[in-house]
Amino acid sequence: xxxxVAYAFNGNLPKIxxxxxxxxxxxxxxxxxxxxxxxxxxxxxxxxxxxxxxxRALCSHAVRFVYSKEVAEDIVGDVFLTFWKNQVQTKIxxxxxxxxxxxVRNRAYNYLQWEFKNDSDIDEIPENVLNQVLExxxxxxxxxxxxxxxxxxxxxxxxxxCQRVFLMSRFENKKNKEIAEELxxxxxxxxxxxxxxxxxxxxxxxxxxxxxxxxxxxxxxDFSL
Amino acid sequence: MxxxxxxxxxxxxxxxxxxxxxxxxxxxxxxxxxxxxxYYEWLDEWENQFIQILPNTEDALQKSxxxxxxxxxxLTPIFVEPTPNFFQQNFRWLAAAAVVLLVSFGVFITRDYxxxxxxxxxxxxxxKIQLPxxxxxxLNANSAxxxxxxxxxxxxxxxxLTGEASFSVKHTIDNQRxxxxxxxxxxxxxxxxxxxxxxxxxEAKVVLNKGKVKLNxxxxxxxxxxxMKPGDLVTFNRIGQAKxxxxxxPQNYSAWQEHRFVFEQTPLKEVATxxxxxxxxxxxxxxxxxxxxxxxxAFHAENADELLQVISELLEINFNRQDNNVTFFE
Numbered sequence: 001x002x003x004x005v006a007y008a009f010n011g012n013l014p015k016i017x018x019x020x021x022x023x024x025x026x027x028x029x030x031x032x033x034x035x036x037x038x039x040x041x042x043x044x045x046x047x048x049x050x051x052x053x054x055x056r057a058l059c060s061h062a063v064r065f066v067y068s069k070e071v072a073e074d075i076v077g078d079v080f081l082t083f084w085k086n087q088v089q090t091k092i093x094x095x096x097x098x099x100x101x102x103x104v105r106n107r108a109y110n111y112l113q114w115e116f117k118n119d120s121d122i123d124e125i126p127e128n129v130l131n132q133v134l135e136x137x138x139x140x141x142x143x144x145x146x147x148x149x150x151x152x153x154x155x156x157x158x159x160x161x162c163q164r165v166f167l168m169s170r171f172e173n174k175k176n177k178e179i180a181e182e183l184x185x186x187x188x189x190x191x192x193x194x195x196x197x198x199x200x201x202x203x204x205x206x207x208x209x210x211x212x213x214x215x216x217x218x219x220x221x222d223f224s225l
Numbered sequence: 226m227x228x229x230x231x232x233x234x235x236x237x238x239x240x241x242x243x244x245x246x247x248x249x250x251x252x253x254x255x256x257x258x259x260x261x262x263x264y265y266e267w268l269d270e271w272e273n274q275f276i277q278i279l280p281n282t283e284d285a286l287q288k289s290x291x292x293x294x295x296x297x298x299x300l301t302p303i304f305v306e307p308t309p310n311f312f313q314q315n316f317r318w319l320a321a322a323a324v325v326l327l328v329s330f331g332v333f334i335t336r337d338y339x340x341x342x343x344x345x346x347x348x349x350x351x352x353k354i355q356l357p358x359x360x361x362x363x364l365n366a367n368s369a370x371x372x373x374x375x376x377x378x379x380x381x382x383x384x385x386l387t388g389e390a391s392f393s394v395k396h397t398i399d400n401q402r403x404x405x406x407x408x409x410x411x412x413x414x415x416x417x418x419x420x421x422x423x424x425x426x427x428e429a430k431v432v433l434n435k436g437k438v439k440l441n442x443x444x445x446x447x448x449x450x451x452x453m454k455p456g457d458l459v460t461f462n463r464i465g466q467a468k469x470x471x472x473x474x475p476q477n478y479s480a481w482q483e484h485r486f487v488f489e490q491t492p493l494k495e496v497a498t499x500x501x502x503x504x505x506x507x508x509x510x511x512x513x514x515x516x517x518x519x520x521x522x523a524f525h526a527e528n529a530d531e532l533l534q535v536i537s538e539l540l541e542i543n544f545n546r547q548d549n550n551v552t553f554f555e
């Protein structure tokens with residue numbers, strides 16, 4: 001490893017940045033250099049640049065986990081707000097990109113856990129549940145990849161009508177009644193389709209969420225010791 | 226630098242086409258922090274190529290900035306600096322406020338002393354207490370009793386107990402209740418009677434000699450109630466559930482008042498706990514079997530040494546004492 005890991009800064013930005021343009025690290029560091037400069041000049045400007053640069057792709061990533069446009073956008077919005085509240089740009093040691101993607105995945109995972117563990121009718125998710133921070137390791141990174149692929153698979157294996165109803169509900173934000181009218185089916189049928197989709201999702205994820213969760217607990221305990 | 230993993234392989238991974246071996250390779254590759262950076266760079270590139278939804282970024286940004294502005298508007302007053310001569314202007318008021326604050330703080334930290342009379346016994350010490358209403362309390366060793374200085378006997382009769390004590394409660398003309406509160410999950414409510422309360426770390430129990438008492442206790446969040454008859458022994462386990470037993474000689478449970486110790490097929494292990502609680506002497510057994518042996522009879526002992534002597538003679542075993550650590554062996 002060479003010494004030019006320019007993105008690894010702590011607190012104040014280094015005044016002199018050694019960038020070797022032939023090395024990969026140099027390139028990574030450079031991709032966000034404008035955003036970092038903007039943050040230094042005016043934090044709000046930096047925030048706006050950062051938001052515009054990553055918002056869309058992060059929403060797209062989040063939706064692979066939660067399969068709801070609304071929830072995905074909420075998650076990304078919260079991640080950005082947390083970034084601002086904690087003034088992350090002053091303490092971060094990785095690229096903004098890594099921080100944002102890891103936070104979105106973490107939060108999406110906490111959301112899934114909450115959605116499928118609690119079939120109760122609590123509407124509010126407790127903030128502390130969403131804010132649990134899980135340590136990142138190569139294993140957890142790959143497990144997140146497997147998780148969203150698994151969810152995709154469970155959705156594509158639904159019967160066509162069921163899938164259609166589910167996506168209309170979660171992506172077009174349509175009320176069950178609207179879906180029933182549009183597809184000319186009974187309201188009960190719409191509800192049954194959505195229930196079925198959710199239970200299928202839960203079934204294919206159940207063991208998985210538990211195992212990932214246990215794994216993360218263990219790595220957390222190690223961490224806290 | 227490790228070039229085993231490239232963008233194509235990662236794209237395959239994100240699309241669910243990577244083989245288990247490739248996954249293993251990626252896992253290895255991710256151990257390097259700069260590769261993790263690359264991973265997220267390529268993930269971002271991949272997401273941008275295969276976008277799933279089209280959120281309205283501008284709207285979202287405006288909303289986000291609004292929220293930030295609201296938050297900051299809400300927070301700013303905290304950072305408003307006081308006018309420079311704030312202290313001079315309000316000196317009199319501040320001084321008065323400081324005096325009030327100081328006095329209430331003083332009352333607050335000494336409130337226990339001001340409002341309550343505390344009785345506390347050392348290891349091996351038994352104290353007889355006469356309460357203002359004429360009731361008698363024997364406070365066993367290593368225990369504490371708190372009695373309100375004001376109002377005791379006029380409105381309610383309430384005492385707080387940690388440890389063990391025997392009560393002989395005077396019945397008042399107006400049938401006033403007498404309540405023993407504990408830091409466990411229960412309290413004892415009586416009219417006039419004799420009973421023994423034991424509320425130590427390990428367990429808690431109440432033995433009734435005469436009369437009638439009511440136990441108010443909680444299991445989890447549920448409040449429960451129980452009425453005891455003479456000769457009843459109620460034991461509370463760790464989660465606060467109560468068990469009622471009828472015993473033949475309830476007075477044995479308060480024999481400690483006369484420095485008598487009454488055992489009935491009591492395992493040595495329990496005797497050891499009792500000695501530790503009352504005399505502060507820690508007891509160990511060289512082998513486990515010894516702690517299971519039982520002991521019966523009534524013994525008089527003023528201190529731990531006398532009791533240890535009796536036990537060792539009775540069971541024909543030896544003990545070693547070093548300060549407050551005792552080991553029994555055969």
